[in-house]
Amino acid sequence: xxxxxxxxxPSGVQRNLIGKIIDRFQQKGLVISGLKMxxxxxxxLREHYAHLVDRxxxxxxxKSMMATPVVVICLKGVDAVAVVRSMVGxxxxxxxxxxxxxxxxxxxSQENIVHASDSPENGIIETNRFxxxxxxxxxxxxxxxxxxxxxxxxx
Ligand code: TYD
Numbered sequence: 001x002x003x004x005x006x007x008x009x010p011s012g013v014q015r016n017l018i019g020k021i022i023d024r025f026q027q028k029g030l031v032i033s034g035l036k037m038x039x040x041x042x043x044x045l046r047e048h049y050a051h052l053v054d055r056x057x058x059x060x061x062x063k064s065m066m067a068t069p070v071v072v073i074c075l076k077g078v079d080a081v082a083v084v085r086s087m088v089g090x091x092x093x094x095x096x097x098x099x100x101x102x103x104x105x106x107x108x109s110q111e112n113i114v115h116a117s118d119s120p121e122n123g124i125i126e127t128n129r130f131x132x133x134x135x136x137x138x139x140x141x142x143x144x145x146x147x148x149x150x151x152x153x154x155x
Pocket of ligand 1: 110118
């Protein structure tokens with residue numbers, strides 16, 4: 001199964017959306033295999049947002065991501081990366097579709113409530129970036145057989 005790394009950003013934490021966001025992923029059928037609150041260091045953020053260091057908004061992005069602790073979540077499921085990205089919506093929350101997390105809760109590109117991995121490869125890299133191996137749990141919920149068909153589970 002794929003894994004996706006989600007960060008409930010300080011904008012989501014400040015606006016008391018932690019519970020609502022986790023609830024959406026659980027109701028969808030994604031499995032939480034890691035979950036914790038942490039404060040992000042400048043070093044970790046520079047690695048995570050390495051593709052954006054030269055962009056003019058990088059300094060305010062760093063400040064925004066360190067404004068409060070964040071909640072990091074590792075979600076597992078079939079096609080988890082694409083499923084989670086579609087639930088999160090496009091980067092600019094003002095343009096994000098209603099029904100998505102950014103579309104329902106955000107009004108900003110930067111203060112856009114959540115981060116989600118953009119490829120299966122990054123799902124693994126980012127999970128390893130934010131979690132220690134012993135913080136990730138591999139278990140099968142009893143609901144799995146009513147979440148997927150046997151064929152989907154074996155794919
Ligand atoms: P990016 O990886 O392009 O988007 P996404 O989070 O949807 O995968 O950008 C990372 C974060 O950088 C984005 O969530 C918020 C911030 N950002 C800005 O503050 N301004 C911008 O114009 C863009 C493109 C991103």
